[in-house]
Amino acid sequence: MIVSAFRGEWIKLRRRTLLFGVFGGLAVAASIFVILLFSQAAAVGPGNADLPSLQVLAQPNGLIHGIDRVVILLGIVAFGVAAFQIASEYSLGTLRQLLVRQPRRTVLLTGKYLGVVSFIVAAVVFASVVAGGVAVVMAHVRHDPVGAWFSATGVKDLTRALGELVLAVVGFATLGLAVGLFLRSAVFAVILGLAYLIAVESIVGRVIPAANKWLPGQLLLGVGQGGNATTTFARALIVSAVYLFVVGLLTTYVFRHRDVTA
Amino acid sequence: MLPGRTAPRGQCERPRLLRTATRYRGAAPGSGLIGWARVRSGVFTVPHNSVGAEGNGPTTCASTRCRNSAQHRSGGRSSSPRMNRLRSNSYPERLSQNEAPRNFPDVIDLDGATSADLAVDASGLTKLFGERTVVDAVDLAIPRQSVCGFVGPNGAGKTTTIRMLLGLIRPTAGSGRVLGGDLRSPQSYLHKVGALIESPAFYPQLSGKNNLLALARLGGIDTAVIPSVLNRVGLLQRSRDSYRSYSLGMKQRLGIAAALLASPELLILDEPTNGLDPAGIVEMRDLIRSLADEGMTIFVSSHLLAEVEHICDRLIMISDGRTVFQGQVAALRATRGDELVLRPEATSSLASLVALLRQAGYAVRVEDDGSGVQVVAVEAGVAEAGRLNRLAMSADITLIHISERSRSLEEAFFELTGSHSRDVSATHSLGGIK
Numbered sequence: 001m002i003v004s005a006f007r008g009e010w011i012k013l014r015r016r017t018l019l020f021g022v023f024g025g026l027a028v029a030a031s032i033f034v035i036l037l038f039s040q041a042a043a044v045g046p047g048n049a050d051l052p053s054l055q056v057l058a059q060p061n062g063l064i065h066g067i068d069r070v071v072i073l074l075g076i077v078a079f080g081v082a083a084f085q086i087a088s089e090y091s092l093g094t095l096r097q098l099l100v101r102q103p104r105r106t107v108l109l110t111g112k113y114l115g116v117v118s119f120i121v122a123a124v125v126f127a128s129v130v131a132g133g134v135a136v137v138m139a140h141v142r143h144d145p146v147g148a149w150f151s152a153t154g155v156k157d158l159t160r161a162l163g164e165l166v167l168a169v170v171g172f173a174t175l176g177l178a179v180g181l182f183l184r185s186a187v188f189a190v191i192l193g194l195a196y197l198i199a200v201e202s203i204v205g206r207v208i209p210a211a212n213k214w215l216p217g218q219l220l221l222g223v224g225q226g227g228n229a230t231t232t233f234a235r236a237l238i239v240s241a242v243y244l245f246v247v248g249l250l251t252t253y254v255f256r257h258r259d260v261t262a
Numbered sequence: 263m264l265p266g267r268t269a270p271r272g273q274c275e276r277p278r279l280l281r282t283a284t285r286y287r288g289a290a291p292g293s294g295l296i297g298w299a300r301v302r303s304g305v306f307t308v309p310h311n312s313v314g315a316e317g318n319g320p321t322t323c324a325s326t327r328c329r330n331s332a333q334h335r336s337g338g339r340s341s342s343p344r345m346n347r348l349r350s351n352s353y354p355e356r357l358s359q360n361e362a363p364r365n366f367p368d369v370i371d372l373d374g375a376t377s378a379d380l381a382v383d384a385s386g387l388t389k390l391f392g393e394r395t396v397v398d399a400v401d402l403a404i405p406r407q408s409v410c411g412f413v414g415p416n417g418a419g420k421t422t423t424i425r426m427l428l429g430l431i432r433p434t435a436g437s438g439r440v441l442g443g444d445l446r447s448p449q450s451y452l453h454k455v456g457a458l459i460e461s462p463a464f465y466p467q468l469s470g471k472n473n474l475l476a477l478a479r480l481g482g483i484d485t486a487v488i489p490s491v492l493n494r495v496g497l498l499q500r501s502r503d504s505y506r507s508y509s510l511g512m513k514q515r516l517g518i519a520a521a522l523l524a525s526p527e528l529l530i531l532d533e534p535t536n537g538l539d540p541a542g543i544v545e546m547r548d549l550i551r552s553l554a555d556e557g558m559t560i561f562v563s564s565h566l567l568a569e570v571e572h573i574c575d576r577l578i579m580i581s582d583g584r585t586v587f588q589g590q591v592a593a594l595r596a597t598r599g600d601e602l603v604l605r606p607e608a609t610s611s612l613a614s615l616v617a618l619l620r621q622a623g624y625a626v627r628v629e630d631d632g633s634g635v636q637v638v639a640v641e642a643g644v645a646e647a648g649r650l651n652r653l654a655m656s657a658d659i660t661l662i663h664i665s666e667r668s669r670s671l672e673e674a675f676f677e678l679t680g681s682h683s684r685d686v687s688a689t690h691s692l693g694g695i696k
Contacts, residue, residue, distance in 0.1 A: 008480030093463030101481035
């Protein structure tokens, strides 16, 4: 039954505007980022935290420098898409149709969640592949050797980085789904969620630096980057998992018990 | 035609109201009524071309369910002696205070009717939103294979009640069964239910076909049925167009198509004619009739009594969250007799005529006939016309017009709810006069 809900969700997700918008948008955004990274990078030297040099980029883990910097962008997209997908069911009134066809609400929510998450993960993988291709082209343009990227070490590092990225994106999507479900308004959910992730956490983190270790957005960023200056990967993963588990339970409870009046 | 849903040829199946236990509940405030009785029902078959007990002559079966046939309109008199004996003991489902029971042709007693005879059997359904009681101890008894109207003014609690039946809203109190499944476990019966709730709601970017595909996939329904339901509602040609390009009528029809996806035994339609133009309303009415003819139980809510009158054989009336009537449409009309409209030749004799008739024991009122002429409405059947005429003549009053007027559902509704005087807007809305 979850499979039915999952397949039903994909009918909506594969609509042209959303498919091209998210897959194309992410691929284009990631590609532009890669182009800027390579075109602005200095030829030699260590570079800096924001802009590594070509010498650094040529190392086996060179591509990871790019991935680490797009985690928040992908997270925001994942949050927005997930929040929109659930909240629009309320604002369009389509949730009542869905619940008549699938009255087991947990099944419906799980199928919907898996559909949205798989869509976002697919978009991230697609964008990564396109951006990787663009990176190879840009490296050739800048005469930067890419052989190390395809070494065993390079592939292993890249796979791990992509895995961490996917985990972070799943986390952001889960938060988006929860916020969308609680607020029941697509526009309100997306605006509020993004304002929190971009503005509120940033301000709180600057005023109280220690809070970064506990803010969900910063923790998911830490997961996506495989650990960072704020937190280790393991700690970020565990605390995020606890957060998401609680959020998941609350969301499921609310969805199961709340009257559908929309 | 849905597979396996056709009544055998040569037989007319139609539901009969069967009285078992009668329990009276508190009446709606202001209704002036002592209570209403719960009526259970069952189904029996009447041989094709049977002769009505009141000499209605041979009945014809226009459809497999005899809708609108003479037999149907006459209350489906059975040739069965037992049925007629039971009918003679019948009572109205709702009795006015101090009013003697009348003979209600469609309300009959029959022991042994069970919940299995009902598509919907709910009692005491109550819903509170905070402190506000939206639905107050509503009982529903909808016989299988009937077309049951659910009427009441806007805000009466119709949609909330329907949402409770569909598991979208949890009742605060009450219990019930839908198609044999417990109301608290909607998954036990919703696979046999189709519903159009309020306005149709679909994904605007998807085509009509893909909207149905998403619902079919979700419900585990064979997607091969989609073209046939689209064809059924006349949308096959436009099925690839995006939903946002559809007219309101097309959106409503897509809503019906979605409701038909699961080949439902029970179809619940909430205000299906909302926003439709007259042609669209006729189309919707025909569609509902054709679905009913296939044996589907249809529960249709509306605030347009005239609409319900056209398509339903049974009626549930709700006002301020409370049931004020449920039973056959004919039984509701019969709760008060027809009227005779009298017009005296001289307007000056109007007052004398009224006094004369009141003295003779008739319930009388003066009203405008719609063209500015004052007439006298008398609660009396056509058989009384001659007597009234003689009475007027005896007082030297010449009547230039006597006509019979059937009591409309609107009048019955307002009498039951007492809302005529206190809710004028609802009056207009209910009558579709807006």
